[in-house]
Amino acid sequence: MTALVSEPSAGLTGFPDASPSPLAELAAAHGTKFILATFVDMNGKPCAKLVPVSALAELEAGKLGFAGYAAGLMGQKPQDGDLCAVPDAASFTPLDAVRPGLALVHCDPYVDGKPWPFAPRVILKNALARLAGKGMTAKAGAEVEYYLVTMGEDGSLSTADAKDDGPHPCYDARGVTRMYEHLTEVSEAMNALGWGNYANDHEDGAGQFEQNFDYDDALVTADRVVTLRYLLNVLAGQRGMVATFMPKPFTNRTGNGLHFHLSLWNDGGQELFPEAGDDRHGLGFSGTAYGFVAGLLAHAPALQAFLAPTVNSYKRTGATTTESGATWSTNKASYGGNDRTHMIRVPDTHRIELRSGDGSANPYLALAAAIAAGLDGIERKLDPGAPCGPGERRPEAHTLPATLLHAVQALREDPVMLSALSGSEEVGRYYAAAKEEEFLQWHNQVSDWEVHRYLTAV
Template sequence: MSDTATVSTLPTSTPPLRELAAESGTTFVLALFTTLSGKPCAKLVPVQAIDQLERDGVGFAGYAAGMMGQEPRDPDLVAVPDPASFTPIPFVRPGLALVHCTPHVEGEAWPFAPRVILQRTLARAAAMGYAVNVGAEIEYFLVDRASGKLTTADAADVSARPCYDARDVTRMYDHLTEISTAMNALGWGNYASDHEDGNGQFEQNFDYADAMTTADRVITARYLLSVIAEKRGMTATFMPKPFTDRTGSGMHLHLSLWRGDTALFPGTDPQGLGLSPLAYSFVAGILDHACALQGVIAPTVNSYKRTGATSTASGATWSPRRATYGGNDRTHFLRVPDGNRVELRGADGSANPYLAAAATIAAGLDGVERAAHPGPLGAGAAADLPMTLVHAMDALEADPVLTAALDVAGPGVAAYFAQAKREEFFAWHNTVSDWEIDHYLTAF
């Protein structure tokens, strides 16, 4: 539940990996990329091979990695490191660092790689004269499964309204301060840690950056949160809704367009949001493609338990059900807390940050190209968001702007993604649940 304004960031030249490793005392590097589903994949590279890593990349069997658009017969997927993303993480293991990589196949950037999709989207924005800044709020639960049942890791975290509770924060002091210290050591600018609305739910906020840097940091943060929680016998889960009666976990995205050092969203307008005509067009684009966008930013079966929730123990779901926009009102799909940015509240903890940013930016830029306007504030004729993952895939496949966004680096990605997600839906649908046993076992 962040309220910090977007700031502009400019790229700087980056030394080679060997220098970065020597300066940070690195002895091993995780060469990391993500699949379309958001799974972090890596190989552990000793510093003695760091020149080879930078020169040649490191090879993976793409089909074995997961959703990468490959079959067992396909050539190696080669992860090429981006030195600008080099991140020492000695608080995980002494001498350890990670570097985010861009997957290639036979010397060409792989169209199914999420980082490639975001790179191409940002290149399109740059060609239009825009730089894109993005911030992300990462909500998660700290849980325990030792008993065979999913429970809150902190057994004392049981109050009916736990959000911001100082006592709950204090009991998780060691975990929260360790991740905060790590973020600040990396220069991310962690400015707050808080207990969210659900029992066992937390969030650490960090500064905004350019879209690629933020996407890299989301993946890094999820990794750090997971391993730091594991050290204390807990599991950090970014599952959108792990508990039926509690608020789900979002990944709210804050977006703005810049030209150099000039912020392009602030302006004077009759609706009083402090937005420029450009910003309104960007908002309109996102709203026009909201239903298809949900398929990318809420990409799991469980996502629709979050957006479809009607009530929680705290009395609020904090997740949108319609494609509305408005001012500093957290019930909207797009919230405008001030004139510097817009906050997309439809994304959840299962979203791949590269794909989520790319699809959202593409939707917004479509509105800019059409000089669209979102209409009056509030609900109006706003569309209802998809009820299930399969409804979202229907909307995605029917939306040429969003399918083109996924296919920006090459054809077939959108169709592959939609098919994989349909299979995921029907795998869940074909599984008999406890709910069915409870309702039907002796009902007839």
Template sequence: MGTTPTLDEIRTRSEELGIEFFFAQFVDMYARPSAKLIPAWNLDDFVENGAGFAGFAAGEIGQTPADPDIAAMPDLASFTPVPWQPNLARFACDITVEGEPWPYDPRTILKNMLAKAGAKGYEFKIGLELEYFLIRQRDDGSIEIADPLDTLEKPCYDLRGLTRNYDFLTTVSKYVNGLGWGNYANDHEDANGQFEQNFTYEDALTSCDRAIFFRYMVHTIAQQRGMLATFMPKPFSDLTGNGCHFHMSLWKDGTNVFLDEADPRGLGLSESAYHFIGGLVKHARAYSAVTAPTVNSYKRLKVGTTISGATWAPAWISYGYNNRTQMLRVPGPGRVEDRTID
């Protein structure tokens, strides 16, 4: 993680960019973002006291209507200018209640686990692959693929599909790269109307903050063009679903602890990486309640076929080398991909 900027540095940067408002943004246990809009003149109070919310109204975050208000406290390191709205920036926030960290805040839970790793000298890094559909809503409320010409049985990597959506995809790409996130590839995925846009891996907290903002970005740009975007795991029963694959590695003193080029099993993994895989395999059924938490999630994680001929989603607790049918795929030396996550 980089150095956290000071309040004065944030104020100066905001004035240089012409920022007039800030989003105080946090997520519930389903990663649904909530926010308040804070005028820039109130930055000092926002940083000191946070933005108040009725927690129960904001989603699943461990509160009832009888609980005290939550306060969204901005993490200054998460300062993110909103590319399509030049006078607006976003802060990812941690939730507190009566001055104490709220134990059911997903960002706080993640920070606590990363702190435990950090106390042992480790840094957990992840790269995320967020798949999504571009759709339109019919008059009767049902949905359809936004591109009526996207009808191939095997549309993955379709050149014409990319061309028809060039404006949308390149706008997202330019915004992501303008933020310094390193978008390095954009593709048409396996289902009709499905896309994926990749950016470089970072420490886990930074990557997750970026993932939340990326989804918000895609939703907003789609709506600006008369479409909707959905990251829902399985919006169409006959098409491949959306995953949010995590590519994970563990680092210490700038060295990838998961990497071992001399791995006798030939996967390029260290014994620590195999122990990591063993823990995921042992606890797969339990942790899937968090990584794939909805009924719709399990419509993706099952044996079956789609129009393209494959679901590309795991159904068994397993691991293997560069095999996309596995729950845990080893796409290359020194990292492990979890394909259950949505």
């Protein structure tokens, strides 16, 4: 199996040269004593080892090994060799908001001296390498929604702020004020890192929030989503709360989305989405932009396996109503202008908003799959048709999968999406099999709903 990213330079360990040491310089400049050497599995779980700065040479030489099977969904069996975490110094992130002297660095897992094609960060780098081969790069912004909750001894969930219980709490200034300490601590942490936090708001569900930061290169944004989730989890925990990104933690409330704002640029730093003499559908877009949109729509059912990758995801997209009166999650592959009822919103001529992803999505896999779908649309010169009007639903548009199992079936039937992960159907089939098993594990559990519905039904 051949990875698309460059192989490491030859050396005693087979890994990139460890000198000079940019990590050591960064650690010294920030007073860092320990570094979380971090990667995520395909489910998005952050995996790390805590490395003292005295051992940075070993980390940078690729000598920090993980048992890949134990780490999670990583394409390994118990008998396989170590995943070795190779740090990307450009992702160095001081975490003084969590612990003074702590930092995080995102790593690319290697096996036998080569980037591991099942590793999510490697997968996104492969997608970006393919895009670069076409003279393009991708930038992304992300909207990370989450709930702040507490868990009772019986496992029941409650809103962390007991006064936050109304049916229409979105943008409520009082709810934001009551969570002031949490929100401002997260905001200050983001700004200290140079992320450009520009808004912190109460979302549509009671106890739901969103904290926004500036867009950047796709890999940088994916790294920041992973880091932000970690920050939110830890900082909320320090206040006795749980920050959850679960797509649908409450039956009667809006679900958690992970919306991506996407744009393409050429290797000269020029935007490719604004109209360049081919605005065929009146949105101020170029042919490249329309092709990208068409690719996303054409592959939407299979794409959902990456954007909505859990059983619970489909409780969000399948919801019919909420306390607020809107679900904010479409079940049709449609696009339109500045309209949040579509899978793809076009807020301006510079970007699109991909809205069908949820809080359980792995940002590396979601962005890699979206790039693969959009690039296919560009290469085949697909056309998305005329944009939908406000709230319009067209019968010819793909209906998004009803369950995770339906999404897996769509993935298996879509060669482009099946090869979206490191250009390998082997990786795609491994992921599909794991998600099918996840669905069946849930399906085999007897729920309270079934007992209530069927215990004395006949």
